[in-house]
Amino acid sequence: MCDLTDPRILETYTAMVEDQPTNWLILGYNDTRDVISLYSKGTEGLDEFRNHLSDEVLYGFVRVEDRFILITWVSDKVSGVRRARALVHSRSVASTLKLHNAQITASTLNDLSDNNIRNRLKLGDGNQLSSRRSSASLSQKRSFRRQSTQSSVPPTSPIVATDPVPAAAMVDQSIQDDEFVEANETFVTPPVSNSSDRFAEEQQQLDTTVNEYLEEEEKQRKLLLQQQEEEAERKRIEEQEKQAAAAAEKEAKRIAKEEATAKRLEEERLLKEKIEAERLIEEKKMLQLRLLEAEKNKDVVLSGYVSVQPCTSPFWRRRYFTIKGKSLAFYSDELNPNPVAVLDLNNVQRLSNVNIDAETFVPNAFVLETQQNGAYQLFADNRKERDTILTALQTVI
Structure with a gap:
């Protein structure tokens, strides 16, 4: 298939068949594979036409007197594949430039000599040939006008000549009209010589070249x-890679966001712990000052409730306690003035947190051990109360 949609082709062709000054045109590919466009045109006939040929595939259409010849120009320097393509595309060109009386495939200027072209067009000297050419030209123009207007209305009545026409002239015109045949889809290269063997050989070579061209076209189609x-697979892989990269980027952003959040929370936690530690230190200092003042005045340093388990009992008892002077007293409640037990803090051997591996694990617990009373485990209601009791005992001890 080829593209012959260049509007200049039909314009120039129409001018030629309507006897305007333009009498030749050349079509070519213009560095394309299958787009055929108008290369050049002129009014000086075959000589000017031949001067515009070059070493490539071209298609010419020339008017010589009142007849038209379609020329497929294939230079000797053209490859076999392009030569075959030209022969195939020449069928489409012939279908577009229909009003031609002869076709020729040429590769040298000798093939396009005046004598050779005139012989192909059956042009010669004499009034008889001139009369035939005039009749043929009239028949061609009528045919072209019918095709151009695409009229489907038949004439209502036959045209009757007013002057008698000799029978010989009518027969001669009929013969000349029969000589013109429009191009059809079947392209056959006319033989250069009268030798049937040479024509058969050329036809065989042409068929071989066309087959090679068709095979090459099929290879090109499969390659394409x-x-x-x-290309589709490459785009699919690229799309997958883009999606994977986008997913990885999204995951990286999510992880970075989570890490940033975790870092911020950790910083906030450390800041809170720092503030809390500073607050506890400050409270401990204030408590120590208050406890020292109470001890100096022989007052109760600290009092409150705590759970107690002496080493002599497996049970925990909730007791009210007071720290006064160097003594730690336990009461059944704060209204009972008689203590259940009194520990001498001058003889403390151990004051520390509970060893969870060897001792009973109780939250907010600590151990107080003296020489006379043995070990006592105590635990407060919360961490703050535990720290306050430990601070008071450390201050007194």
């Missing part, structure tokens, strides 16, 4: 299809 599939 393969390239399209590879």
Whole structure:
């Protein structure tokens, strides 16, 4: 298939068949594979036409007197594949430039000599040939006008000549009209010589070249299809890589956000712990000052409730306690003036947190051990109360 949609082709062709000054045109590919466009045109006939030929595939259409010849120009320097493509595309060119009386495939200027062209067009000297050419030209123009207007209305009545026409002239015109045949889809290269053997050999070579061209076209089609599939696969892989990269980027952003959040929370936690530690230190200092003042005045340093388990009992008892002077007294409640037990803090051997591996694990617990009374485990209601009791005992001890 080829593209012959260049509007200049039909314009120039129409001018030629309507006897305007333009009498030749040349079509070519213009560095394309299958787009055929108008290269040049002129009014000086075959000589000017031949001067515009070059070493490539061209298609010419020339008017010589009142007849038209379609020329497929294939230079000797053209490859076999392009030569075959030209022969195939020449069928489409012939279908577009229909009003031609002869076709020729040429590769040298000798093939396009005046004598050779005139012989192909059956042009010669004499009034008889001139009369035939005039009749043929009139028949061609009528045919072209019918095709151009695409009229489907038949004439209502036959045209009757007013002057008698000799029978010989009518027969001669009929013969000349039969000589013109429009191009059809079947392209056959006319033989250069009268030798049937040479024509058969050329036809065989032409068939071989066309087959090679068709095979090459099929290879090109498969190669193009393969390239399209590879391109589609490449795009699919690129799309997958883009999606994977986008997912990885999204995951990286999520992890970075989580890490930033965790870092911020950790910083906030450390800041809170620092503030809390500073507050506890400050409270401990204030408590120590208050406890020292109470001890100096022989007052109760600290009092409150705590759970107690002496080493002599497996049970925990909730007791009210007071720290006064160097003594720690336990009461059944704060209204009972008689203590259940009194520990001498001058003889403390151990004051520390509970060893969870060897001793009973109780939250906010600590151990107080003296020489006379043995070990006591105590635990407060919360961490703050535990720290306050430990601070008071450390201050007194």
